[in-house]
Amino acid sequence: MNLSPEQFLVELRRRRATRVRRVSFRMNRSTVWSLTQGGRVLNLHAAYRTATPELLDAFADLVAEGGWWTAARRRRAASAIRAWPPLSEALRDARAEPRNRSESACCATFQQSRYLRTLYRDLNRTRFEGRLPDDLPLRLSNRMKRALGHMVPGEGGAGERSVREIALNVDLMLEGNDEELVDTLLHEMAHAADYLLTGHRGHGSSWRAWARRVGCRPVRLNDRPIRTRRRRTAAVTRVPPPPPPLAATLAR
Ligand SMILES: [Zn+2]
Incomplete structure (x- = not known):
């Protein structure tokens, strides 16, 4: 099943990750995820649209607020997210394609x-x-x-x-x-x-x-x-x- 950005956000909330206010999917060539705007926007590789419940747990850990005691958990989550097999496949596809429009702007007047x-x-x-x-x-x-x-x-x-x-x-x-x-x-x-x-x-x-x-x-x-x-x-x-x-x- 493909999650929309809104559905992905709902899944994070359900897992008590409340800091993120917006999720956006991108077909990047190398960036897998990033948090911007003070942790309120989670930018994700489009491959994560099909994230499993376990992977959503990992994302919730990744973006959860917390001190030093969550650091190890966050690291574990990050490596699970990075190692997810469908991701490497999608990255390979993205790199094989010529750069697309969203990544390179038009400079025409x-x-x-x-x-x-x-x-x-x-x-x-x-x-x-x-x-x-x-x-x-x-x-x-x-x-x-x-x-x-x-x-x-x-x-x-x-x-x-x-x-x-x-x-x-x-x-x-x-x-x-x-x-x-x-x-x-x-x-x-x-x-x-x-x-x-x-x-x-x-x-x-x-x-x-x-x-x-x-x-x-x-x-x-x-x-x-x-x-x-x-x-x-x-x-x-x-x-x-x-x-x-x-x-x-x-x-x-
Ligand atoms: Zn030609």
């Missing part, structure tokens, strides 16, 4: 977001016959080093395929990179189409077919020379002009 959305919708309409979801999450990242973009596949409730996000390197918004921006977005949209419509990942033949069909280079994105920020901390606020290539590339 409002105008950049609007620009990207318009470009995406235009390309979806003109190159993909509108077969991609119009509201697919798009993000600019200032953390990517060599990568120019990525598409993160996901799964919906009933095992249905979905796309968690398409993220692009913010450097693509710099002057001189406009063509690469369109090519990279098409590249990632081709990954989205390939995954959503055929269930494939990577740069195999079905992806290459999409790439050729929509008019981006059917090769990996590695080692493409683009202009980059001088300092990695510099903000990029430029909004490229509406792509004149849109009309031109249609004829290509």
Whole structure:
């Protein structure tokens, strides 16, 4: 059974752990649990949604108020919580996935977001016959080093395929990179189409077919020379002009 944050809190209270006022679940890659706001908020790895009654006992010990005499108990609880087998499995899964949106913020300005959305919708309409979801999450990242973009596949409730996000390197918004921006977005949209419509990942033949069909280079994105920020901390606020290539590339 999956516990909601509220149900988890009720279970703690039932075990007389009353200091915690709120529980929140996160799909972290390494942090298993943390207490914040003076011990009032318990942040938990999402794997603990399926905590057993014994494990809930351990959590109650962990967050209980008390002096030195509870320290040993708390230590024991902490190691039981850490050693819980489903946790290590979930951590392994989380690390295998590319970083997700909740862990890395979008650095786009409002105008950049609007620009990207318009470009995406235009390309979806003109190159993909509108077969991609119009509201697919798009993000600019200032953390990517060599990568120019990525598409993160996901799964919906009933095992249905979905796309968690398409993220692009913010450097693509710099002057001189406009063509690469369109090519990279098409590249990632081709990954989205390939995954959503055929269930494939990577740069195999079905992806290459999409790439050729929509008019981006059917090769990996590695080692493409683009202009980059001088300092990695510099903000990029430029909004490229509406792509004149849109009309031109249609004829290509
Ligand atoms: Zn790719």
